[in-house]
Amino acid sequence: MWFVYPIVDSVVLAFQQVDLFNFSQRSFIGLTNFLQLWQDPAFHQSLFITMVFVVLVVPAQTVFALVLAAILHSVGMGKTFFRTAFFLPYMTSTVAVTTVFMKLFVAGGPLATLAARVFGVSNETWYAEPSLALPFLVIVYVYMYIGLYVVVFVGGIENVPAELHEAAKVDGAGVLQRFRFVTVPSVRPYVFFVVVAGFIQAVQVFDQAYVIASNGAILGSPAGATATLVIFLYQQAFRLNNLGYGSAAAVVLLLIVFLGTVLTRKLLPERL
Amino acid sequence: MSAFLSGSATRALKYGVLVVGAMIAFGPMLFALYTSFELPADYPRLVSINRLTLWNYRYVFDHAPVLRWYANTAFVTVGVVVGAVVVNTLAGYALARIRFPGRTVTFMIVLGILMVPLQAILIPLYLLVAQLGWLNSYQSLIVPFIANPFLIFLMRQSFQMLPVDLEEAAVIDGAGRFRSFLKIAVPLTMSGIATQAILAGTWTWNSFMIPVTFTTDPDHYMMTVGLNSLQSQFYTLTTVQMAGVVLLTVPIVVMFAAFQRLIVPSFATAGIRG
Numbered sequence: 001m002w003f004v005y006p007i008v009d010s011v012v013l014a015f016q017q018v019d020l021f022n023f024s025q026r027s028f029i030g031l032t033n034f035l036q037l038w039q040d041p042a043f044h045q046s047l048f049i050t051m052v053f054v055v056l057v058v059p060a061q062t063v064f065a066l067v068l069a070a071i072l073h074s075v076g077m078g079k080t081f082f083r084t085a086f087f088l089p090y091m092t093s094t095v096a097v098t099t100v101f102m103k104l105f106v107a108g109g110p111l112a113t114l115a116a117r118v119f120g121v122s123n124e125t126w127y128a129e130p131s132l133a134l135p136f137l138v139i140v141y142v143y144m145y146i147g148l149y150v151v152v153f154v155g156g157i158e159n160v161p162a163e164l165h166e167a168a169k170v171d172g173a174g175v176l177q178r179f180r181f182v183t184v185p186s187v188r189p190y191v192f193f194v195v196v197a198g199f200i201q202a203v204q205v206f207d208q209a210y211v212i213a214s215n216g217a218i219l220g221s222p223a224g225a226t227a228t229l230v231i232f233l234y235q236q237a238f239r240l241n242n243l244g245y246g247s248a249a250a251v252v253l254l255l256i257v258f259l260g261t262v263l264t265r266k267l268l269p270e271r272l
Numbered sequence: 273m274s275a276f277l278s279g280s281a282t283r284a285l286k287y288g289v290l291v292v293g294a295m296i297a298f299g300p301m302l303f304a305l306y307t308s309f310e311l312p313a314d315y316p317r318l319v320s321i322n323r324l325t326l327w328n329y330r331y332v333f334d335h336a337p338v339l340r341w342y343a344n345t346a347f348v349t350v351g352v353v354v355g356a357v358v359v360n361t362l363a364g365y366a367l368a369r370i371r372f373p374g375r376t377v378t379f380m381i382v383l384g385i386l387m388v389p390l391q392a393i394l395i396p397l398y399l400l401v402a403q404l405g406w407l408n409s410y411q412s413l414i415v416p417f418i419a420n421p422f423l424i425f426l427m428r429q430s431f432q433m434l435p436v437d438l439e440e441a442a443v444i445d446g447a448g449r450f451r452s453f454l455k456i457a458v459p460l461t462m463s464g465i466a467t468q469a470i471l472a473g474t475w476t477w478n479s480f481m482i483p484v485t486f487t488t489d490p491d492h493y494m495m496t497v498g499l500n501s502l503q504s505q506f507y508t509l510t511t512v513q514m515a516g517v518v519l520l521t522v523p524i525v526v527m528f529a530a531f532q533r534l535i536v537p538s539f540a541t542a543g544i545r546g
Contacts, residue, residue: 004381007388009396023399068293071286078290084532085294090539091528092301093478095496096517099503100300103307103510109316110303147297151536175282204389207480214504230391237395238485247395254392261387 010254013247020241033248043249045224046232049134053228054202056138057145062194065146069153070183074175083154087147094144094207101140102127102212127212130225137226140208145201149194156190157183193264200260203253206230229253301521308514315511328515336505337490338519341498348413348483348494349476355418356472357465363419364427365453369439379428385421394485401486408489413482417475423468430464431457467538470531477524495520 014033016026037043072082089097104111105126116123126136160183168178184191209226213219219235220227227235230253237246307315309324332338366372367379390397397416406412434457442452458465483494493501499516506512528535 004385006393006396006400007385009399010393013396013399018399023402068289071289075283075286075290078287080532082290082294083536084528085297087536087539088301088525088528089297091474091524091535092521093480093496093499093524095478095480095499096304096520097300099499099513099517100304102503103514104300104303143296143300148539151539200389204391206391210481210484211500211503214500233391234394234485237398243395243399250392250395254388257389257392258387 010247010250013244014251016244016247018243020238020243023243026244029244033245036245037248037252042224042227043232046220046227046229046249049225049227050203050205050229053134053138053141053205054199056135057141057202058195058198060138061142061145061149061198062191064142065149065194066153066184066187066191067179068146069150069157070179072150072154073157083151086150089144090147092144095211097144098140098208098211101136101143105136105139128222130223133212133222133225136212137205137208141202141205145198149198152194153187153190156187160186196260196264200257200264203256203260204230206234210234229256301525304514304517304521307511308518310511312509312511328509328511329519331509332502332506332512332515332519336498336502336516337493338495338498338516340491341493341495342519344410344492345477345495348410349473351410351414352417352476353469353473355414356420356423357469359418360420360423360468361427361458361461361465363424364429365431365457367424367428368431369436369453369457370449382421382424386425390481394481398485406486408487408492410492412486413476413479413494417472417479417482420472423472426468427461427464430461434460463534466531466534470527470535470538473527474524474535 013026015028015030017029017032018026068086072079072086075082101111103109105115106112107123107125109125112121112123112126115121121132124132126132164182164186165178168182173181205228209228209231210219212226213221219239220231229249233246233249233253235246236242236249306324308328309326310319311323311325311327314323367375367382401407401412401416404411406415438460439452439456442456443449447455478496479494480496480500483497484500487493487497490498490501499513499520502513502516
């Protein structure tokens with residue numbers, strides 16, 4: 001009940017006008033909130049930013065995790081140690097990780113300097129620079145999530161029969177060929193799972209973007225560069241006091257996540 | 273390419289990648305740990321071990337209610353874990369073993385709720401908590417998060433994997449339904465219950481969106497919210513902020529190191545929910 005009521009209420013709220021400081025006054029306003037969303041450039045912007053975030057995060061974490069998992073599976077010693085090491089960031093708090101990365105990517109900070117030397121990015125405070133703030137969020141996010149998906153992939157690769165690898169080896173396939181033609185096809189359902197689960201997680205990104213705004217009155221800083229969908233709905237509800245309007249955006253999020261989940265259920269094999 | 277490499281060269285390459293990966297994973301944490309022992313004036317230079325000090329820790333305990341935040345976090349985490357273990361275990365058992373009208377429907381509802389992200393129901397949850405007069409209270413951080421669809425699902429699976437015969441035998445021997453649950457079923461699902469405690473504990477300890485929304489009074493902050501507030505309060509004192517990071521992270525890392533074998537698989541199954 002604790003959960004059913006809010007879910008129903010979030011849909012009801014989407015059709016209402018509610019003020020944060022006077023929330024017992026709720027008046028139905030029909031589809032107005034959704035019509036407003038449809039025309040609100042800030043909302044379009046938040047969908048676009050979320051989409052860019054997802055498009056950067058999902059392939060990166062999937063590829064890195066798959067490669068690390070394949071290597072991890074093939075080595076003998078230290079398997080548990082490395083798996084634990086990769087997994088550790090996922091266990092730590094988003095606030096802690098984001099705070100540390102903010103120091104690493106400050107102008108003149110260790111990683112900002114490294115990025116400037118290696119990639120020629122200007123040595124700036126990434127989270128304060130509109131063109132670098134979203135990439136900054138991507139880095140923090142991928143850093144935390146890779147370990148989770150490494151573990152999922154290791155589980156998948158362990159199910160690949162060893163004979164397949166042996167047969168390929170006999171046929172003269174090298175490490176890279178075996179990865180490409182044996183491991184990847186065998187773990188395809190897991191890849192699919194990681195892509196969809198990663199998508200569902202990434203569209204909900206909030207903590208990291210909230211932390212870089214440092215409790216500011218306006219979230220999504222700098223200049224709205226990190227105003228993701230959840231930041232948009234949070235901002236509307238808790239900074240601009242439009243609970244109804246924020247809820248309409250929440251319903252959009254719910255639909256996106258729902259579609260992703262239905263897709264997983266439909267296409268995923270029984271295991272997992 | 274690898275066809276030209278000998279076996280040992282390939283192995284060296286593989287370990288090279290793994291070591292670099294591990295360095296990337298540990299790097300930021302080691303940076304935070306080292307910096308937290310540096311004097312603010314020394315940062316960001318590297319200094320020798322004997323210049324390291326506990327100054328930042330003393331400073332942060334003196335200038336922010338860190339002890340209070342720790343106590344809040346511990347209290348809320350224990351509250352959620354104890355509540356979750358009792359409620360979700362009972363619910364999972366009921367869904368697995370007891371035939372009651374609407375059981376299938378109830379289970380479908382649980383599965384449905386599993387899909388709903390917390391972000392999407394934050395606003396109504398906030399209204400509910402506000403209407404109860406629970407803003408800036410421990411209840412608001414504990415009560416709504418005890419019953420958890422994923423943990424119910426997990427416990428239902430654990431109970432379903434037990435052979436029913438054992439419990440039936442106990443019932444024939446005169447034990448009531450509750451006694452057979454407590455004496456037979458629960459001890460056999462201990463690993464499920466431990467998984468539940470670990471997941472609920474970690475989620476709560478690290479939770480941020482809920483406490484930052486439901487608490488505005490620093491006396492009711494959890495560590496995550498407190499750390500975030502240190503960022504603006506001690507904006508120029510990176511070393512002090514890093515002490516906060518270490519204080520927030522160490523308990524989780526210690527727990528992780530201790531229960532690593534149990535934790536990794538738990539989170540792999542919970543990955544989609546995380």
